[in-house]
Amino acid sequence: MAMAGLYRRVLPSPPAIDFASNEGKQLFLEAIQNGTMEGFFKLISYFQTQSEPAYCGLASLSMVLNALAIDPGRKWKGPWRWFDESMLDCCEPLEKVKAKGISFGKVVCLAHCAGAKVEAFRSNLSTIDDFRKHVMACTTSDDCHLISSYHRGLFKQTGSGHFSPIGGYHAEKDMALILDVARFKYPPHWVPVPLLWEAMNTIDEATGLHRGFLLVSKLHRAPALLYTLSCKHESWVSISKHLMDDLPVLLSSENVKDIKDVLSTLLSNLPPNFAEFIKWVAEVRRQEENGQKLSEEERGRLAIKEEVLKQVQDTPLYKHVTSLLLSEDSVCQLKAEMESSLTNVAASICCQGADIFAGRSGLSDRFCCRQTCVRCYRATGDNPATVVSGTVVNGNGNEEQGVDVLVPTSQAKTSCCSSGQNGCSPMHPGSNDVLTALLLALPPQTWSHIKDMKVLQEIENLVSAENLPPLLQEEILHLRGQFLLLKRCKDNKVEEDLAAPPF
Numbered sequence: 001m002a003m004a005g006l007y008r009r010v011l012p013s014p015p016a017i018d019f020a021s022n023e024g025k026q027l028f029l030e031a032i033q034n035g036t037m038e039g040f041f042k043l044i045s046y047f048q049t050q051s052e053p054a055y056c057g058l059a060s061l062s063m064v065l066n067a068l069a070i071d072p073g074r075k076w077k078g079p080w081r082w083f084d085e086s087m088l089d090c091c092e093p094l095e096k097v098k099a100k101g102i103s104f105g106k107v108v109c110l111a112h113c114a115g116a117k118v119e120a121f122r123s124n125l126s127t128i129d130d131f132r133k134h135v136m137a138c139t140t141s142d143d144c145h146l147i148s149s150y151h152r153g154l155f156k157q158t159g160s161g162h163f164s165p166i167g168g169y170h171a172e173k174d175m176a177l178i179l180d181v182a183r184f185k186y187p188p189h190w191v192p193v194p195l196l197w198e199a200m201n202t203i204d205e206a207t208g209l210h211r212g213f214l215l216v217s218k219l220h221r222a223p224a225l226l227y228t229l230s231c232k233h234e235s236w237v238s239i240s241k242h243l244m245d246d247l248p249v250l251l252s253s254e255n256v257k258d259i260k261d262v263l264s265t266l267l268s269n270l271p272p273n274f275a276e277f278i279k280w281v282a283e284v285r286r287q288e289e290n291g292q293k294l295s296e297e298e299r300g301r302l303a304i305k306e307e308v309l310k311q312v313q314d315t316p317l318y319k320h321v322t323s324l325l326l327s328e329d330s331v332c333q334l335k336a337e338m339e340s341s342l343t344n345v346a347a348s349i350c351c352q353g354a355d356i357f358a359g360r361s362g363l364s365d366r367f368c369c370r371q372t373c374v375r376c377y378r379a380t381g382d383n384p385a386t387v388v389s390g391t392v393v394n395g396n397g398n399e400e401q402g403v404d405v406l407v408p409t410s411q412a413k414t415s416c417c418s419s420g421q422n423g424c425s426p427m428h429p430g431s432n433d434v435l436t437a438l439l440l441a442l443p444p445q446t447w448s449h450i451k452d453m454k455v456l457q458e459i460e461n462l463v464s465a466e467n468l469p470p471l472l473q474e475e476i477l478h479l480r481g482q483f484l485l486l487k488r489c490k491d492n493k494v495e496e497d498l499a500a501p502p503f
Contacts, residue, residue, distance in 0.1 A: 008184065008185060008186075009157070009158060009185050009186055011157075011186050011187060011189055012155060012156035012157060013189075015155055015156065015191060015192060015195055016155055016157075016178075016186075016189040016190065016191050017175070017189060017190040017191075018187055018188075018189055019177065019187060019188035019189055019190065020187060020188075024189070024190055027170045027173065027175060027177075027190055028168070028177075030170060030172070031139075031168050031169060031170045031171075031177075034170075034171055034172075035140055036136065036139040036140055036168060036169040036170065036171055037139060037167075037168040037169075038139060038140050038141055038142050039067075039138055039139050039140075039141060039142050039144070039145055039167065039168070040139070040167045040168045040177070041142065042067040042068075042142045042145075043063065043064070043067050043145060043165055043167050043179055044167065044179070045067065046063050046066040046067045047063060047179055047181075047183075048062065048063050048181065049181060049182070049183040049184060050085070050181045050182055051085055052085075052097075052098050053182075054097060054098055054099070054100065054101040054102075055085050055097065055098070056101070056162050056163040056164065056181050056182060057097075057101070057102040057106070057107040057110075057149075057163040058085035058088045058097060058102065058107075058110075059085055059163075059181040060107075060147045060163040060164055060165050060181050061083075061088060061107060061110055061111055061114070061147065061163075061216075062083040062084055062085050062087075062088060063165060063179075063181065064116075064145045064147060064165055064216045065083040065111075065114055065116060065216070066082065066083050067145060068116065068143070068145065068216065068217065068218045069218070070083070070114065070115055070116055070218055072087060072114065072115075083114065088110045088114065090109075090110065090113040091106045091109035091110050091113060091485075091489060091494065092106045092110075100206070101161065101206075103204060103206060103207050103209075103494075103495060104120070104122070104149045104204065104207070104209070104211055104212060104214075104495070105207070105209075105494040105495035105496070105498060106494055106495075107147070107149070107163065107214070108120040108214055108494070108498045109485060109488065109489070109494045111214065111216055112481070112485055113482070113485060115219060115478075116216050116217065116218065116219065117216070117217045117218065117219045118214055118215070118216055118498075119214065119215040120212065120213075120214040120215075120498035120499075121134075121212045121213055121214070121498075122209065122210040122211070122212040122498070123197070123200045123201035123202075123210045123211060123212045123213075124201070124210040125210075125212075126212065128193070128194065128197040131193070131197055131200075131213060132174075132193055134146060134213070134215055135166060135169050135176055135193065136169060136171070138166065138215060139166070139167075139168050139169040143217055143218065144215055144216070144217040145165055145166075145215075145216050145217075146165065146166045146213055146214070146215055146216075147163055147164070147165050147166075147213065147214050147216060148163070148164060148165075148166055148176075148178070148196065148200060148213045149161065149162075149163050149200060149204075149211040149212055149213065149214075150162060150196060150199035150200045150202070150211055151199050151200075151202040151211065152199070153199075154195055154198050154199035154202070155191060155195065155199065157186065158185075159182075159185075161204055161211065162180075162182070163181070164178050164179055164180045164181050164182075165178075165179050165181075166178060166179070167179040167188065169193075170190065173190075173192075174192060174193045174194070175190045175191060175192055175193060176190070176191060176193050176196055177189070177190050178190075178191055178196075199211075200212055200213060207495050209495055214498075239270075239271050240483075240486050240487060242269070242270065242271050243442060243446070243483075244443075244446075244483070244487050246269070247265075247266060247269075247442075247446060248445070248446055248447075248448065248449040249449065250265050250266075250269060251265060251446075251447065251449050251450050252449040252450070252451060253265070256450055256451070256452065256455060257452060257455065258455060259320055259455065259458055259459060259462070260320070260323075260324060261455075262447075262450065262455065262459055263320060263321060263324050263439075264324065266439070267324065267325075267435070304471070307471060308471055308472055308475055309433060311468070311469050311471060311472040312433045312436050312437055312472060313432070313433060313436075315436060315440070315462075315468070315472075316462055317436050317439060317440065317462045317463060318432060318433065318436040320462070321432055321435050321436050321439070322432045325431060325432060325435075437475070437476065437479065438479075439463060440463050440465065440468070440476045440479075441476050441479035441480045441482075441483060442463065442480075442483065443480060443483060443484065444460070444463070447459050447460060447463070465477060465480075
């Protein structure tokens with residue numbers, strides 16, 4: 001009877017040298033002495049095996065993001081915030097990656113979305129000497145890591161395109177250490193840099209473009225704290241097109257005579273399901289984790305979120321948006337869409353939280369919410385904290401989870417655009433602040449078609465990121481970067497444009 005499946009592969013050597021062989025160990029010791037294994041120790045601490053045969057790009061990136069101690073800002077499982085392959089889906093659906101793998105440009109896009117600093121190079125636009133310099137720079141430091149996209153065939157290995165991080169460099173022998181994330185197939189191994197370059201200098205048949213390498217490091221600028229854009233809802237393409245392409249044309253109308261006209265033009269023409277496009281970054285926890293108490297870390301994050309919310313509400317633009325939402329009948333439908341009942345908002349967020357804990361991020365239809373409630377309590381000496389609690393069950397009814405959502409509260413006066421319950425301050429999200437953040441994040445060229453120069457100057461002053469306090473400025477610049485990345489996705493240009501989105 002034939003044995004099913006495969007158990008590993010024999011590493012073709014030469015050209016590769018097994019990391020655990022005597023020769024591989026000697027190369028390792030010599031490289032340590034020469035200072036070109038500095039990045040190895042952080043990487044090996046987070047070394048992982050790709051969970052699917054086609055997940056090499058996702059595994060390489062999550063390994064590097066964790067090695068750089070980049071906080072994903074959302075939970076993986078239990079109380080833990082941690083990058084996992086299942087969380088890297090903002091540029092390509094996971095099912096598609098599972099079936100066909102992922103391209104070089106999409107991995108670069110994912111790294112940008114994850115909040116990393118990324119420099120990407122295709123082999124036809126770089127040289128082996130430049131590559132060697134980057135390998136040397138990353139292996140003599142632990143704050144930068146290099147991911148290589150190459151063809152296995154050049155190493156006499158089975159398979160074709162592959163991604164893996166470079167864990168070290170032996171300068172005298174000119175060999176790089178590949179920390180192969182397909183550990184079920186091949187162990188870590190040393191390869192000659194000229195041959196690695198030749199393997200990268202190949203064409204990916206799926207895109208018709210060269211492979212290459214990317215340098216990933218940590219940004220000094222923080223990722224989003226309160227808002228994020230989402231491309232999970234099917235309508236994101238039409239919404240992105242409206243904001244990026246259609247709005248500038250609408251604003252070129254002769255009828256745009258003042259700021260109210262500008263905002264009315266924007267809000268009155270928004271596509272359906274617009275509220276799915278800009279999301280509130282939820283702070284979710286299991287009910288049993290902390291009971292009725294907020295941890296010091298949770299209090300700190302809520303305080304920062306509330307400061308961001310306060311800074312949004314202190315902007316002159318916020319006053320214009322609030323005034324329009326209070327007075328314009330034409331935007332009633334938008335208000336109704338964005339101002340869902342607190343119960344519906346709570347149910348949606350709690351179900352998303354349950355999916356995160358179950359390791360199925362982005363599949364919130366797997367859970368439904370049985371009940372929700374809103375309560376406020378005062379942590380020792382702190383402002384009141386709002387907690388939305390829900391009991392969610394999976395589609396089969398055999399799995400139940402209690403979920404809490406920690407909600408930053410607004411200090412602004414209650415209006416029809418923000419809701420307060422049980423004696424608490426008005427809750428976020430409210431259409432006022434969400435729309436204000438969105439307008440601030442739109443790329444500056446959005447407004448350039450306004451013909452009235454006085455109106456143009458006024459709106460540019462209102463939306464200028466330079467006029468914002470540092471904390472809010474970081475939030476808005478992150479959202480603006482997401483806008484530009486989503487536009488690349490919409491325009492199918494992620495393979496052409498590998499640079500970080502300009503602000």
